[in-house]
Amino acid sequence: MKNTRINLLARPIGNPAPECWEIEEVDIPEIEENQVLIQTQYLSIDPAMRGWMNEGKSYIRPVRIGEVMRALGAGIVVESKHPDFKAGDSVTATTGVQEYAVLNGKDVIKVDPAFVPLPVYLGTLGMSGLTAYFGLLETGQPKAGETVVVSGAAGAVGSVVGQIAKIKGCRVVGIAGGEEKCKYAVEELGFDACVDYKTGDLRKNLKEACPDGVDVYFDNVGGEILDTVLTLINLKARIVICGAISQYNAIQKPVGPSNYLSLLVNRARMEGIVVFDNAPNYGKAIKEMAGWVAQGKLNGKVDIAEGGIRAFPETLMKLFKGENTGKLVLKV
Structure with a gap:
């Protein structure tokens, strides 16, 4: 063989x-x-x-x-x-x-x-789902009624983040590239809204979708989208840094977010998530997510x-x- x-x-x-x-x-x-x-x-x-x-x-x-x-x-x-x-x-x-x-x-x-x-x-029941689970619940710490924004909303991690946030009683707004992906996030995943970053004014459209500001931002893309969301965060907001796919293939060294002082003004927190840090609790997380899958609350x-x-x-x-x-x- x-x-x-x-x-x-x-x-x-x-x-x-x-x-x-x-x-x-x-x-x-x-x-x-x-x-x-x-x-x-x-x-x-x-x-x-x-x-x-x-x-x-x-x-x-x-x-x-x-x-x-x-x-x-x-x-x-x-x-x-x-x-x-x-x-x-x-x-x-x-x-x-x-x-x-x-x-x-x-x-x-x-x-x-x-x-x-x-x-x-x-x-959903693998590393992507576990990353979403721990990144949102342990690092983002959403509370019912808060607004959660997730970039890469139609991707493996972002799609699970949004669904878990809905299960936890949050308003969920996705950011994705293209009409079809935004439609998928809203109609199939149950997001409250999804903003297409490829068309129109991202900040204006995101502000309209988040009239009460942003309490939790789960970032999968980095770059200009992260910079834009930072202008809309609320007091004590939590920004979860999971990935930066927009920058992975950059030849020049990426420039950091110019709006980072919004973290100071809003006494907000930005923290990275590496799923391996949560290995001792994988079993608990998968059991809970499998329950949501069985109930039809979590799809992938x-x-x-x-x-x-x-x-x-x-x-x-x-x-x-x-x-x-x-x-x-x-x-x-």
Whole structure:
């Protein structure tokens, strides 16, 4: 049996170019005691991948040159020498961008595809959902009746943030790119409003959508949108910094928000969220979110890209072109 995998060949400057990747076929090794062999069926395609490709200090070590590109995956156990797993089990793990992965069983999570389809465990009931859950509830700390604004509202994290905020009794306003994404946020996800940043005056439209100002802002994009929202925040507002997809491929060093003094005037707080910090509480969060899914209160759209492992480079670029709605996964 052969394993096709994609290795990081060079660190990108700007957009990840085809030259950054190496497609390699290797033999699948024999598994050892306490290991499992997983056949990857779906790969999670995440904005964070772009940061993992950069050299330098971060919340997680960068992918090394020549190493299999890091990725979360969902698949089936083919062979097991771990007591908790057997062939045929559905699982999620950090598989990497490859067709097969050999992992220690302690790094693998068993999931139930009878409850929700397997790709959902990479989105709403996976790291994207957990990021939304902890970022909003632990860092944003919304209260019923407050206004929560979320950018990247039609994306994997933003779509879950908005729905949880609605469950908690908040007014929810999304920011997204394009009429279709805004329509999706309002009509399918239940947002109270969604502002298209690609048309019209963003500040004017956002102010109209948030007549009582902004109490919590969950930021997935950074840049000018963050700067604009800072002009509309209320006293004691909370700004959750989750990502900055608008800046990940910038060649020039991004300029910081010019309206940051609004934090001083409003005695507001801006804080980053890294989901791994909440690992001890993953079980509690997933149990609560699974309950919301069962009740029909929490939904998650999965945008499945075809083409197998070799389609990874162009599938990753879909994120930065804004071509996906919901959770982007690659079918292996």
